[in-house]
Amino acid sequence: MKKGRVLVAMSGGVDSSVAAIKLYEEGYEIVGITMKTWDYAGSKPIKTKKVIGCCNLDSINDAREVAVKYGFPHTVLDIKKDFGNFVINNFKSEYLKGRTPNPCILCNTHIKWEALLKKAEILECDYIATGHYAQVRNENGRYIISKGIDTNKDQSYALWGLTQESLKKTLLPLGKFKKPEIKEYAKEKGFESIAKKSESYEICFIPDNDYRGFLKHSDKNLKNRVDGGNFVLEDGKIVGKHEGYPFYTVGQRKGLGLAFGYPVYVIEIRPEKNEVVLGKFDELKRNGMYVSKLNMMKYESIQNKKLDTITKVRYNDKGTPAVIEQEEDIMKVYFGSGVNAIAPGQAAVFYENDDVIGGGWIDSSFDKNNLK
DSSP states (O other): OOOOEEEEEOOSSHHHHHHHHHHHHTTOEEEEEEEEOOOOTTSOOOSSSSOOSSSSHHHHHHHHHHHHHHTOOEEEEEOHHHHIIIIIHHHHHHHHTTOOOOHHHHHIIIIIHHHHHHHHHHTTOSEEEOOOSEEEEEETTEEEEEEOSOTTTOOGGGGTTOOHHHHHTEEOTTTTSOHHHHHHHHHHTTOHHHHTOOOOOSSTTOTTOOHHHHHHHHOTTHHHHHTTOEEEETTOOEEEEOSOGGGOOTTOOTTOOOOOSSOOEEEEEEGGGTEEEEEOGGGGOEEEEEEEEEEEOSSSOOBTOEEEEEEESSTTOOOEEEEEEEETTEEEEEEEEEESOOOTTSEEEEEETTEEEEEEEEEEEEOTTSOO
């Protein structure tokens, strides 16, 4: 007896392929779908010899190969227009505001899950599923994302924006497995070539990781509008000329084109003054931050409460002990020992043990001298 009908997002990689196979073997009726978010034809020239991602023909064919072997239907869903209008436009506008965007989280929250849920309804599917390394459960009337057991691959940070309605219909079959197990499983099932595929790039529309080049290619007048500003120190002293403030991010050390005799980092970006502020490593440290556009997950709200958490300020961050305090749609986050390189525009995710309490977008950081 089938457990239900599941629409599985299949990128052609090993993770989503194994997610589909495992659900099939557990007794679910599977429908595979590959979402086309980006078309490399007509995009800027890329430096990599081979595009590795979720949108090329090879990846679509790999996903279809799994579907054919197991006898379930597979389709391709073109979401390039929605993706471009929302994710890519946001990516460009955030850099112009002097912020550092996270397009993958934005895409998960507002594009991929929404598209999957809409298609699932059309295809009369009970659930949707992906190959993310995270876990989802229902507890006390709330659907909660928690970390996958593979600490090297955990992707719970990227899923903080999912709503309760989305999570209600979401299956994450890889959360209880480690990556080497998934690769070995794929080989055992006869998909050795898929198991050996390289990891996809974090930003699918910038496969060569050259976001500067992407911005310049996307807006031919960009450099003329932002070039000619100053590198400055915190006291305002001018120490050089930058190439355009959107081409830098808080915490950056390499590619500054300056020699000080000691390491310097970008500690702040001031788009209104066309300035990039530089400083030593210890000047990157901040005592806290303000986070907005919250999505609460484990608890509906912690209004007027303070909660001890481990808070991550970027994807590969191990997390730092912090006290969070919610005031309407703003979370004040206090780090006892400080955190380096808090970048406005990035996501902050709050954890209680392995559970995601919620998350939001970093607006600004503060130290003891400018706490509001």
